[in-house]
Amino acid sequence: MVAAHEESEINAASGRPRPALPLPLALSLKLRLWRNRQIARPGFRRLIARLPLLRGIANRNAAGLFSLMSGFVHSQILLASVRLGLYAALLERPADTATLARHLGLPVEHARLLLTVNADLGLTIEAAPDLWALGDAGVVLASDRGLSAMVLHHDMFYRDLLEPEQLLAGTGGEAALGRYWAYARSADPGALPPEAVAAYSTLMRESQAMMAACLLDAHDFGVYRQVLDVGGGEGAFLIAAGRRHAALRLSLFDLPAVAERGAERLQAGGLASRSSTSGGDFARDLLPADADCVTLIRILCDHDDQRVGAILANLHRSLQPGTRLVIAEAMRGAEAGARLSSAYFGLYFLAMGSGRCRSPAEISALLATAGFRDIREIASPNRLIAGIFTAIR
Ligand SMILES: C[S@@+](CC[C@H](N)C(=O)[O-])C[C@H]1O[C@@H](n2cnc3c(N)ncnc32)[C@H](O)[C@@H]1O
Numbered sequence: 001m002v003a004a005h006e007e008s009e010i011n012a013a014s015g016r017p018r019p020a021l022p023l024p025l026a027l028s029l030k031l032r033l034w035r036n037r038q039i040a041r042p043g044f045r046r047l048i049a050r051l052p053l054l055r056g057i058a059n060r061n062a063a064g065l066f067s068l069m070s071g072f073v074h075s076q077i078l079l080a081s082v083r084l085g086l087y088a089a090l091l092e093r094p095a096d097t098a099t100l101a102r103h104l105g106l107p108v109e110h111a112r113l114l115l116t117v118n119a120d121l122g123l124t125i126e127a128a129p130d131l132w133a134l135g136d137a138g139v140v141l142a143s144d145r146g147l148s149a150m151v152l153h154h155d156m157f158y159r160d161l162l163e164p165e166q167l168l169a170g171t172g173g174e175a176a177l178g179r180y181w182a183y184a185r186s187a188d189p190g191a192l193p194p195e196a197v198a199a200y201s202t203l204m205r206e207s208q209a210m211m212a213a214c215l216l217d218a219h220d221f222g223v224y225r226q227v228l229d230v231g232g233g234e235g236a237f238l239i240a241a242g243r244r245h246a247a248l249r250l251s252l253f254d255l256p257a258v259a260e261r262g263a264e265r266l267q268a269g270g271l272a273s274r275s276s277t278s279g280g281d282f283a284r285d286l287l288p289a290d291a292d293c294v295t296l297i298r299i300l301c302d303h304d305d306q307r308v309g310a311i312l313a314n315l316h317r318s319l320q321p322g323t324r325l326v327i328a329e330a331m332r333g334a335e336a337g338a339r340l341s342s343a344y345f346g347l348y349f350l351a352m353g354s355g356r357c358r359s360p361a362e363i364s365a366l367l368a369t370a371g372f373r374d375i376r377e378i379a380s381p382n383r384l385i386a387g388i389f390t391a392i393r
Contacts, residue, residue, distance in 0.1 A: 087142035146207030160351040178353040208236035228291035250275040287318040312370030337384030
C-alpha cells in the first residue's frame with residue numbers, strides 16, 4: 001500500500017505509470033518524507049535547538065546551509081585576494097595591516113576587513129593584533145600557481161552564472177566559458193589558431209601539478225616503455241611522469257596549435273631527447289601507435305557522449321592490441337570530494353556548452369562500447385581531483 005501511494009504522487013507529473021517501488025525503498029522514502037515534514041516545521045526546529053545533544057547537529061547543519069548560501073561571497077573574497085596578491089605577499093613572512101594596505105593598494109580599514117574575512121575563512125591568521133600570517137589553505141593558494149589560475153579564470157564562470165535559470169533553460173546565449181574553451185563547440189578544432197588555444201593551454205599547464213601527483217601516485221607508469229598523452233596540452237603531465245620515471249619515453253598528441261606549445265615545453269624541460277609530439281584531431285585522425293600506455297587526462301568529461309564514443313573508437317582503431325589506457329578526470333561518486341567536484345563541474349560543463357561529469361558506471365559503459373577490455377576503476381588518492389580508470393585495447 002505504501003508503494004502504491006508514493007507511486008501515484010511521484011508519477012503525477014509525467015503521467016506515465018511507474019512500477020511499484022520495492023518495499024524497503026518505499027519505506028525509506030516514506031521515512032524521509034516524514035522527517036522532511038518535521039524539519040519544515042519551525043516549532044520542531046525550535047525544539048531541537050533546545051535539546052543539548054541535538055543542538056550541535058542542528059547548528060552544524062545550519063552552518064553548512066549558510067555556507068552554501070554565502071559561497072558566492074567566499075569566491076569573491078578569494079578572487080580579490082588573489083588579484084591583489086594578498087596570499088603571495090604573506091607566503092614568506094608575516095606583515096602588519098598598514099604594510100599590507102600599502103602593498104595591496106587599499107585603504108587601511110579595507111585591508112583590515114579583507115584580512116579579517118580571510119581569517120574567518122581560515123585563509124589568514126591574525127597572529128597578534130594587526131599582524132597577519134597565512135593559514136594552511138592560504139599557503140596552498142599562495143604556493144600552487146594552478147589554484148590561483150583557477151580562481152582567476154572563475155571571473156568568466158561567475159558571469160555565466162549570473163542568471164542561472166537562463167543557463168539551465170538554455171536561453172542565456174553564448175557563455176564566456178564556451179568562448180574560452182574554443183574546441184568545445186568548434187566544428188573543426190584542428191584548425192584552431194594559436195591565439196584561440198593559448199589561454200586555456202596555460203591554465204591547463206598551471207593546474208596540472210595536483211592531477212599529475214594524484215595519477216602518478218595511483219598508477220605505476222615505471223612499468224611502461226612509452227606513454228602517449230592524448231590531449232596532453234603543453235605536456236605538463238608528461239614532464240612530471242618523465243621526471244618520476246627516468247627511462248620512460250614520452251609522446252604527446254593534441255590539436256596542432258597546442259602540440260607546438262607542448263614541444264617547446266618538453267624541450268625547455270630538458271626532455272626533448274626522449275619525447276615526441278604530433279598534432280591532429282583525436283576524434284578523427286590516426287594516433288601514433290608505438291606507446292604501450294595511453295593517457296586521457298581531463299579529456300572525456302569535456303565532451304558529450306556521442307563525441308566521447310568517437311574519441312574512444314578512434315583510440316581503439318589506432319592503438320595496438322594490449323595497449324593500456326589510463327583515464328583520469330573528475331567523476332561522480334559518493335565520496336565528499338567527488339560530490340564537490342560533481343556539483344562544480346555539473347554547471348561548469350553546462351556553461352562551457354559540452355561535456356559532463358560522469359559516474360564510474362558511465363565511463364565503464366563507454367569504454368566497453370568502444371571495445372576496450374579489462375576495464376577497472378583504480379583507487380584514487382583524492383576523488384576531489386580525479387577518478388581513475390584503466391583498460392586494455
Ligand atoms: C581540458 S584540456 C586537458 C589538457 C591536459 N590533458 C591536462 O589535463 O592538463 C583538453 C585538451 O584536449 C585538447 N583537445 C580538445 N579537442 C581536441 C581534439 N579534437 N583533438 C586533439 N586534442 C583536442 C585540448 O587542446 C586540450 O589540450
